[in-house]
Amino acid sequence: MSTLLLLITLTFLINLQTSISTDTLKPNQSFLDGFTLISSNQRFEFGFFSPGNVSQDRYLGIWYHNLPLTVVWIANRNHPIRDSFGKVSLDEYGVLTLYNRSLGTVWSTDNKRVASRFTPVLQLLDSGNLLIRDDGRNKTIFWESFDYPTDTLLPDSKLGRKLDVGLQRLIRSWKSGEDPSDGEYWFSLDPPEAPQLVLRSGSRKLFRWGPYDGNSFSGSNSLTANPLLQYMFVYNSQEFYFKYEILDDSVLSRFVISSTGLIQYFTWRVDSSKEWNLLVTFNSDPCDNYANCGHYGICYSLSSCKCLSGFMPNSPRDWGLFSYSGGCRRKHDLNCGHGDGFVKYNALKFPDNPIVWGNYTNHICEAKCLQNCSCMAYANVDVYGNNGSRCVVWIGDLVDMKNFPDGGEEIYIRMAHAELQSISGARRKHATVKIASIVIVISILLLCGGAIWYLGWVIRHRRNDQIGRGIKAQQSGSFRYIEDNQDSGFQLPLYDLETIFLACNNFSERNKIGQGGFGSVYKGELSNGQEIAVKRLVEKSIQGVEELKNEIILIAKLQHRNCYIFGSGNDNLVKLLGCCIEGEETMLVYEYLPNKSLNNFIYDKPTRKQLTWRKRCHIIKGIARGLLYLHQDSRLRIIHRDLKTSNILLDSEMNPKISDFGIARIFGTNQMQEMTKRIIGTYGYMSPEYAMNGQYSVKSDVYSFGVIVLEILTGDKNWAFHHPDHDLNLLGHAWMLWNRRQPLEILDPVIVQDPSYENQVIRCIQVALLCVQQYPEDRPKMSTVYAMLSYDNIELPEPKEPGFCRESYTKKFDTSASDSSTVNDVTMTTLGGR
Template sequence: MAKKRTTIQLNLTLCCCFLFIDFCFSIIGTQKTDTIFQGQEFRDWEHLNSDNKVFRLQFFSPGNTKNRYLGIFYNLPPDVTPNDYDKRPVWVANRDSPIPDASGNLMIDTDGKFMISYGEGQEFVFFIAPARSNVSSRLLDNGNLVFQELNNSDGSVKQILWQSFDQPTDTLLPGMKLGLNFKTGQRWLLTSWISDQVPASGSVTFGVDPTNQLMIWWRGSVVWNSGIWQNGHFDYMQNLATASDQYGDLNFSYVSDEEKKYFIYSASEGQILTRYTLDSSGIVNDSTGSPTFGACTPHPAFVPGCNMEILSPCRRADLDREGDLLFDQTQGFPYGDSIVLDKNNYSLFDCRVECRSKCSCVAYASISDNGTGCEIWSNLQFEMTDFKQSREIFVIRRKPGIIGSWVGVAVGFTIFTAFWCLCIVMLRRIRAEANLGNKMREKRLLYELQRAAAPAIYKRAKSRDEKIGHELQVFSLESIELATNSFSNRNKLGEGGFGSVYKGELLDGRAVATKRLARTSGQGFQEFKNEILLIAKLQHTNLVKLLGCCIEDEEKILVYDYMTNKSLDLFLFDPHRKELLKWTNRLNIIEGVAQGLLYLHKYSRLRVIHRDLKASNILLDDNMTPKISDFGMARIFGAQVSEENTNRIVGTYGYMSPEYALNGVVSEKTDVFSFGVLLLEIISGKKNHRSYDSERPLNLIGLAWEMWSEGRALELVDPILEDSSHSKNEVMRCIHVGLLCVQDQAKDRPSMSDVVSMLTNDNLHLPAPKQPAFFIGLVATQEPEKEQEIKDPNLKKCSIKHLSISEMEPR
């Protein structure tokens, strides 16, 4: 009897346990499996699936490496046979910060920090939430990992604080943007892996150019472009409008306005595995691994949009019939004369380009098993071996010797003949040009401008006016004289060192401003030519629009859109008109000029340093929108160049940075300094090159610095703004940014990207400014348009003969 009672009790206990376990699982089943909550850890061996299990989040190790990365993958349906691209992650969180072991945890700590923690206290932080926020992270069914703030009342989403779609790696998914945001400075780009085993950022990027076309860059140089977006497709990709992949239809669209430009696509409902992936050789492959964008190999000359690589003459003998330099892949143990480019960010594609560009190179290979680094040989010998030292080598395919010899002779004879022909042509040209007058030289300049500004054939207009390309127009002198009433004084808007500006009205009714270059101007042909060729290629809402030019009868004239409110200095330094500049107008002008400079420095097709930013070069339209003008002194920089030295220093006294005025060093920070001076002038309504102390020559920068140091910064504000409604925090932030921009050392000044963030993000912490440059003892007493001599006790002689200093009157 006792034994029977014990059996019954045991059975009851087991039933209770099973019921409790089932109850626990039912509760767990109601929790979201796609979400990580605050205080929860997602460990290395775990998976996080999206709601409908389309995507999963997990740690992984690519190839044979032991490094661990956090990535998002497609979940493959059972009936799909995966290819190599299906197995690749669509996003990698810590691509440039690998974890050396399996200690990684994705978590949101109690302070709202969204991060990966690993090792002994090491962290990789994505985002830090505002204090006392209710936050969580969720993997969505579109592959987007979001860090979101929740409402405390019902747990609904309050706002998205961070998302992986804003930090793309090498893959574009449906709904993901590819482009740029001018207002926030955000840029959505794909960046290749270095190799299949190393997800770190490679040398190839894929994105949208401000000219409304897709582009692929290799180390900053354009290697492919799609053509302009129009009529629902890009010029060189007309089949894009009806594109589809193996799983369904794709819909592509392009959004472009003043704030943003981006390319985006969507997939039909239920479609899976759709993606576009940028590989390390600059090709964008679709979800099947087939080339779609930028497929410029092997013969780029026959692919629209591809910029064919120009090889040196020494490589011509090795080209195949289609004009390509081919390599044979082999295995072996190499030895011989070689150069090792031991850079972690070198891919096999980078190594190939290096070899193509060097006449002595006969072969190349990676220096590691994971496909990174580069070694190139000028003299190669190798042994065929099966040992572990065996390497994969790419050897230039040589033509048979006799053919190569005849080709060499033919090339040499051609070069010799071409050289003598060139000499004869040049001698004739020199003799002819010696007899040309001013009029013929000006016609030659006009032809040069036409060819440089628009390589395409330009069409003659109905009148004597001509168009360069689609936008820039070459006006006849007759049409300019009719528009300005023969340069009547009644039409005169202003005058400066360059000449005079006149208001005009074209035959089609358009109001224009014509800048007539004076014969005695310090700005000559170079500045005139520079402005035409440069500004014609720049398009931004905060840059003045150049309509055309006129070169005839020794006249050099530029024609712009007419700005109703003329220039900023007309308002800013006039005791009566400055009343029209309310604080909101001044703040909009500050932010607009900052956006224009950011475009010039970072987003324009040409990386441009303005070098003469000042109040008289900021024009205002009907809505008081600022337009940066006068690009005659601008400097074009290469993509990889951060600063240059110039022997010809040009600009306006009071706006030039110290390193530029004294040493001729020009960089983006040159414009940043000028912007800081302009910002302080806009806030105070005072000119920088005036003295604001009776006992010492203290300029505006010095005045602002002293007031800031003494806690009286608000006293700098223009008294005319006392009765207007303005935020003290906004004013203080602007003064703070202005002082950061005029710091003595260029390295201490922020970039224009940072400046835009500082002006638009109230929550951004600003560093304390250091002592500014040129704030005492250098207040101008010279007349405008005179050559200035800048003396430095450390220099034996520092007379800058070509220094062009101008103080221009308003337009």
């Protein structure tokens, strides 16, 4: 009898398993513990699980499919089932219910019963969202798990409130690593009047970002630092929420509030990661601790506190012992209605407890705040993110402020009349000192200017004399030389403006050969017949004076004779002939390269027919030789950081020369890598570690080189690549063909196939794939790359999967729409040669 019962049960389970589809459950269907729904993209799974290795309690939830158990949502987090006899069922009214062994209700969805005209269905989406929707045409959603997150915020899930139904979406920590019941920490977006992102323990605030300022939440610099994440804040009459999207579909990502109260962001690269990568813990800075410096205190790096100007510590003794929570008090008491005013402060995180008073101008906002004796500060802020600034005020003492040198806020803080007089007196004194300093400086400059003019007059009348130390004039135009400080160890010719204007035909449009964020590039000809290329900086250049200064110093150091070691590598760098800095004009003068940039050839079918295999191979080796010189052979270890085809120029013999060193960096002899919060570069060429984490090294340039090699071989752009059979970019396409043992199919069809060089092509493809591997430690150094390209007897290792290869970014960023566009400091450039 027991055997018969077992057979009946097994038959029922088999029929049950086959009666439901992979990712859906239909009305009056159910499944037991042991069965799961799996999203169509095979990334998420819905069913029963037990957390950890100790607990036998069963929970209904969602986790990542085929990964070590990583739970993202739980239905019954506070009401576990004590055995493995749970059952989940969807009834005909669209209510999902979880039953225990005795068929008692453990949990159910709180949606209203669905009208009979609808056919409800439960579906696990590719996003990890579990929803109950109408199976008809309109797809009306009746309930979704994204409205009830647990401890995890997935891409496209929302943190905030549905105002029309009174629903608050927040995430709450697990009680412990093996107990998913409600923990003490919760992270939310509130209040509705001026939403802020707040971490709490019970009712106590621990950490806060906000309010919103039109671009980001005040103080949330670490949140917006990653260029592959896109954030969104929406505020309307029905709801307000914060959410994020990831711009690389090959990366899984999640925001989590840990059981210890940490807000953390994890990523997992599909098919290459072996564990979750913790990219950032947002509240790890001691300055993020709520009210760390008390009232009117500002927290600086390393948790040091300072009082606002016009304030002093409440307890100097405590502050001397590095105990800042007592905060600060005013040096002069306020006297409302008797001369109080406001002082502007910059680079701050807004204080807590903002109040929105209305859509007033800055002047009216100030007047209204001044009339209210309790109003301590005001600011004009786009607090709802709809391009409409509001008058935001702070009533009572100001608390939880932090210094942000880059990206801080502007706020006006109330001061007593006596303090305003003190500040005014200090400013007058400062102005007097400043004027005196200016007069002295101008006098010195006039004297120096006279001396320089006289020296220039002497130089112009002694053109045949040897000028400078170690550098001779090569042109007959009138220019002079300036010498950098002794530590720089180089001299650079300084052309006068008249010479450049004459050479470039007064910068006529006919002489213009390129344009970028820095300005324009013009072809010129000196009076002795030498052709030059002049990069003319615009007044409001995106590249800016700092990058131009960096380029001048770096190239000049490279060209200095003391930097030459092994010789020919510097022949593959563009030569800087001099500069012109006169009046409002700032220009760099380079050797003129008639074939302009590499991308003028390889992306245009008619012109790239000129690039035979031998020429392409010659260009690839030349670029490798130039990079090797930068990384190793020049005494200076230089990371280019923006290597791309438009920065590879070609001379009349098609010899490649690396150009544009505006964001390059010099490394110390023993320095292996560096970090930056400002990611600058070009999508499609940036290495994963640089784009995701701001980490760059010589291996970042190696990655860019590998991308360029594949583009030279194929005639296609990496992230503008399109194939009718898949959605991979160029790296992914090359990797797919390599694994299929069909590498030659990637070769540009305009190249005449010749069996004599097939092995060279395959070897070149393999080297490129080695250069674009996901992890920097797997990529070869440029010395190894150059040897691999030069000597066929060197055995090559098998490449691993490239980074950023899973999806084409053509859909996300239209690289043909404009010459240059910027996404979070990352510049995408499609312009031709400079």
